[in-house]
Amino acid sequence: RKEVEQDPGPFNVPEGATVAFNCTYSNSASQSFFWYRQDCRKEPKLLMSVYSSGNEDGRFTAQLNRASQYISLLIRDSKLSDSATYLCVLVTGGGNKLTFGTGTQLKVEL
Amino acid sequence: DTAVSQTPKYLVTQMGNDKSIKCEQNLGHDTMYWYKQDSKKFLKIMFSYNNKELIINETVPNRFSPKSPDKAHLNLHINSLELGDSAVYFCASSHQRLAGGSTDTQYFGPGTRLTVL
Numbered sequence: 001r002k003e004v005e006q007d008p009g010p011f012n013v014p015e016g017a018t019v020a021f022n023c024t025y026s027n028s029a030s031q032s033f034f035w036y037r038q039d040c041r042k043e044p045k046l047l048m049s050v051y052s053s054g055n056e057d058g059r060f061t062a063q064l065n066r067a068s069q070y071i072s073l074l075i076r077d078s079k080l081s082d083s084a085t086y087l088c089v090l091v092t093g094g095g096n097k098l099t100f101g102t103g104t105q106l107k108v109e110l
Numbered sequence: 111d112t113a114v115s116q117t118p119k120y121l122v123t124q125m126g127n128d129k130s131i132k133c134e135q136n137l138g139h140d141t142m143y144w145y146k147q148d149s150k151k152f153l154k155i156m157f158s159y160n161n162k163e164l165i166i167n168e169t170v171p172n173r174f175s176p177k178s179p180d181k182a183h184l185n186l187h188i189n190s191l192e193l194g195d196s197a198v199y200f201c202a203s204s205h206q207r208l209a210g211g212s213t214d215t216q217y218f219g220p221g222t223r224l225t226v227l
Contacts, residue, residue: 043218
């Protein structure tokens with residue numbers, strides 16, 4: 001089983017839609033969790049951290065379920081500019097090692 | 111000002127050659143990383159240095175040798191390039207790992223697209 005698994009998509013959604021991605025992980029010792037965003041042919045950039053209690057940043061909501069070992073990202077009122085690949089990221093190995101999922105591609109259409 | 115910069119942006123070379131990629135960060139970070147993103151977009155850590163000291167080496171072939179002359183620079187030298195080395199190589203940096211195992215944000219460079227012919 002891969003350390004981090006994501007549905008590669010693409011998820012094609014109309015502008016204004018709500019879309020959710022899940023990510024499952026196998027290492028129960030994972031310490032921290034993040035969502036990164038990567039635009040086509042660009043570098044990954046941190047979107048948001050994921051906390052056990054759930055956290056929100058504008059239209060984005062992230063949640064962590066340690067018992068079931070998954071994290072989720074919810075995007076409300078999708079914008080064309082949200083089109084990107086969303087990478088689920090875990091921190092293991094003492095805090096410096098980031099393990100990336102293969103990403104979920106989102107395409108927001110008019 | 112660019113926070114994490116890499117040169118070159120594109121590198122096309124023949125099999126068997128030796129090449130280097132340079133990375134510099136002006137964020138004052140203590141820790142730097144090299145990642146490889148293959149054609150399937152899978153991003154995997156290769157190395158991590160903290161204050162010029164190697165702290166992560168993810169069983170990368172010996173042909174890959176990172177060098178950190180100071181904490182603002184982490185270069186990657188690749189000997190005897192192979193077709194399978196074709197990928198995008200990202201450099202990243204972060205502050206030193208915080209106490210308790212939490213991790214500061216990693217900032218990525220723009221990537222170096224390596225093509226081995």
